[in-house]
Amino acid sequence: MSEHAQRHIDPAEEAAFLDAIDRWIEREVRPVVMHHDHGDIWPAALVEQMKEMGLFGATISQEYGGLGLPATTYAKIITRISSYWMAITGIVNSHLIMSAAVERFGTEAQKRKWLPLFASGEVRGGLALTEPDAGTDLQGIRTTAVRDGDDYVINGTKTWITNGIQGSCFALLVKTDPKAEPRYKGISLFIAPKGEGFKVGKKFDKLGYKAIDSAELVFEDYRIPAENLIGGVEGEGFFQATGGLELGRINVAARGVGLAEGALRLATEYAQVRKTMGKPIAQHQAIQLKLGEMVTRAEAARLLVANAAQAYDRGERCDMEAGMAKFFASEAAVRNSEEGMRIFGGYSYSKEYEIERFYRDALLMCIGEGTNEMQRMIIAKQWIKRNPV
Numbered sequence: 001m002s003e004h005a006q007r008h009i010d011p012a013e014e015a016a017f018l019d020a021i022d023r024w025i026e027r028e029v030r031p032v033v034m035h036h037d038h039g040d041i042w043p044a045a046l047v048e049q050m051k052e053m054g055l056f057g058a059t060i061s062q063e064y065g066g067l068g069l070p071a072t073t074y075a076k077i078i079t080r081i082s083s084y085w086m087a088i089t090g091i092v093n094s095h096l097i098m099s100a101a102v103e104r105f106g107t108e109a110q111k112r113k114w115l116p117l118f119a120s121g122e123v124r125g126g127l128a129l130t131e132p133d134a135g136t137d138l139q140g141i142r143t144t145a146v147r148d149g150d151d152y153v154i155n156g157t158k159t160w161i162t163n164g165i166q167g168s169c170f171a172l173l174v175k176t177d178p179k180a181e182p183r184y185k186g187i188s189l190f191i192a193p194k195g196e197g198f199k200v201g202k203k204f205d206k207l208g209y210k211a212i213d214s215a216e217l218v219f220e221d222y223r224i225p226a227e228n229l230i231g232g233v234e235g236e237g238f239f240q241a242t243g244g245l246e247l248g249r250i251n252v253a254a255r256g257v258g259l260a261e262g263a264l265r266l267a268t269e270y271a272q273v274r275k276t277m278g279k280p281i282a283q284h285q286a287i288q289l290k291l292g293e294m295v296t297r298a299e300a301a302r303l304l305v306a307n308a309a310q311a312y313d314r315g316e317r318c319d320m321e322a323g324m325a326k327f328f329a330s331e332a333a334v335r336n337s338e339e340g341m342r343i344f345g346g347y348s349y350s351k352e353y354e355i356e357r358f359y360r361d362a363l364l365m366c367i368g369e370g371t372n373e374m375q376r377m378i379i380a381k382q383w384i385k386r387n388p389v
C-alpha cells in the first residue's frame, strides 16, 4: 500500500462537477484559446476562475481545504479541459504535484501551514527538479542546501520549471549531502517560497504549451528555514519527488487522452464538411482508416488512464499502471494530432484552424513526468518483478 489515502466520490456529485467544467470550457475557455496560445499570453482570468472552482485544491484532502477528489475524477476533468486546451492544465497539475508531496510526506505542521494556502490558489507553484545537466538523471542534480543554524542556504539553478514566473512557491529538489553514495541518499526536498536569493532566470520560448510560463530558477545564497524540509528528515527527497510522479503521470496521461480526443473531434468534424471528388472526405476509405485508428487509440488510452487512476484511488502502488497510461496516451496524442493534420490537408498548416495547436502541444506529453523511453523501462521492470520465475 502507498501512503496516499483511498478516495471515493458520489457519482451524482462527480457528474455535477464535470457538467460545471464543461460549461466553463464552453463559455470561458474556448473563446479565448487562440488569443492566449498564439500570443503566448498568460491566461490570468482563467486562472482566477480555476481558483474559484477549487481546482488548485482538486486533489488536496478536504481537511486541508481541498476538494479531496479521487484521481479518477481529477483525470476526467483534466481530459475534458485538454481536449480543448491542454496547456492550462499544466498550471494546476504542477501545483498539485507539489501539494501531493507535502500532503504525503510533510509533517503535520507543514500540512497545516501550506496545504490550505495551496488549496485556495492563494499560493501557487510547482515542482522544481530539473537542472541544466540533470533531467532524467535526477540523482545528478547539483543544487546544494547547506545547514546553517536554523536555516539552510541554497545555491544552484533549476530549468524548465512550469509556473516558474507566475508561481510563488516550489517543491525544490536539492543535495543536502553531495558526497552521499548511493546518490539518492544525499537528496532532500524543500518547500521553497520566493524570497531573497530566489531569482527567476530566462523564460523559454517554446514550440507549444504556450501561455504557460516555463522558466529557469536561480538560487544564490537563498536562505530557507529548516522547518521547510519536507518530512523534517534529510535524504528522503528523491523518493518524495518521484513518489508524487505517479499522480503526475496519471495527469499527463489524462492530458494525452484529451489531446487525442480533441484531435479526433476536430478531424471528424472537418472530414464531414470537406469535399473532394464530389463527396465528403469522411466517405473516402483512406480517411476512414485514419478515423478508425484514431477513435480506437483515444478509447484505449482513456481506459488505461481510468485503470491507473482507480488503482491510485484504492491506495495501491501503481507505477506500472501509471507508466502504461502515460506512455500509451501520450503516444496516442502524438499520433492522433499528426493524423488530424493529414486529414486537414493544407489547412492544417494554417493558424486559423486549431489542429496545429494539438500537433505542437502533443509531443510534450512524451517528455514530461519521465520520458517515454524511461516509462517503457519502468513498465518492464515492474512487469518482471510481478512475474518472477
Ligand SMILES: Cc1cc2nc3c(=O)[nH]c(=O)nc-3n(C[C@H](O)[C@H](O)[C@H](O)COP(=O)(O)OP(=O)(O)OC[C@H]3O[C@@H](n4cnc5c(N)ncnc54)[C@H](O)[C@@H]3O)c2cc1C
Residues within 6 Å of the ligand: 094, 126, 127, 128, 129, 130, 133, 134, 135, 136, 137, 159, 160, 161, 162, 163, 206, 209, 214, 364, 367, 368, 369, 370, 371, 372, 373, 374
Ligand atoms: C515544457 C516543459 C515543461 C517542464 N516542466 C518541468 C517542471 O515543472 N519541473 C521540472 O522539474 N522539470 C520540468 N521539465 C523538464 C522535464 O521533466 C525534462 O525535460 C525531462 O525529464 C527530460 O530531461 P532532459 O530534458 O534533461 O533530457 P535527458 O535526460 O537529457 O534525456 C535526453 C534523451 O535521452 C533519453 N534518456 C536519458 N537517460 C536515459 C536512460 N537511462 N535510458 C534510456 N534513455 C535515456 C531520454 O529519454 C531522452 O530521449 C519540463 C520540460 C518541458 C519541455
